[in-house]
Amino acid sequence: MQSANAWKQSGRISIWRYTENERSYPGWHLNADRVGCQSLLTLLDALTADGTGSRSIAITAPTKAELGVPNNMRGQAAWVAPEKLRLTLSPVAEQWSFPPNLDPAAIEVGSTWLQALREGIAGIPEGRGDYAIGKGSLRLWFWWGGRA
Template sequence: MQTWKSPPPFLGKLWIWQYRQPKEGWRGWHVSADRAGAEAFITWINFLRSDDAAYRTLPLEVVSEPLLYGVGYNQACDQQFDKLRVAYSPDVSGLELVAQGNHLQLTIGATSCADLIACLERLARGEGDFVLYTTTTSGRLCWHFWWPPSA
């Protein structure tokens, strides 16, 4: 029987959303994080990979108008989610992200893990406005990474 281990505390802020009526180039998931949030998310991913933990749940920030205004698309987000349940599965090929009520379920595969960590490292360095494409069971999915709101 495996002993339950607590991950390091999740510090910082993380936002994930989709737009209600996106233009073709804005379809998919949009992600933003402040430096502490991006670094904490990387720590949690590495924790899940090394600990064989089933999953862990972390908080998501409310997608606000200042965040959407900073991105510059001027559209409302589709739905607010208050938490992200993250699981690591070496058998999954991409990043599977699905909405389940008020939370999101993210399954990270072995082949996409390094790509997601590289994107989070870029967010931690203050970069934004870049894309990660990943393959899912339902097809190709686009992840857009953005700067966090300044306010």
């Protein structure tokens, strides 16, 4: 098992949040290609093995096709995406924090949330999605497909 410090990102990973119609789509939204999903899972495993820590992830803005999957306002809802995401494994088991900041975006999760996060990421390339984990407006939605 590699350490989180040795992890190298691969694949395409998109994260965004809507600035319109947030009531229907609160929080953050994640889509990634198969390689990107595997890369995120490898990072989660490495952070878990290390016991704590964080890493920055390069984010690619969502494509029109990706935005068409949730179809917020027929794909026309305004959105913002960070250039980087800081993923931190917290020593506090119940920790879940994913505020709306963009510079960089930052998610901090404790062990209680890891399995749900892993399942959500693993489900993306299998066509599973349209659900969120997390709390209130700090949710993380998972979306499948949309590659074009």
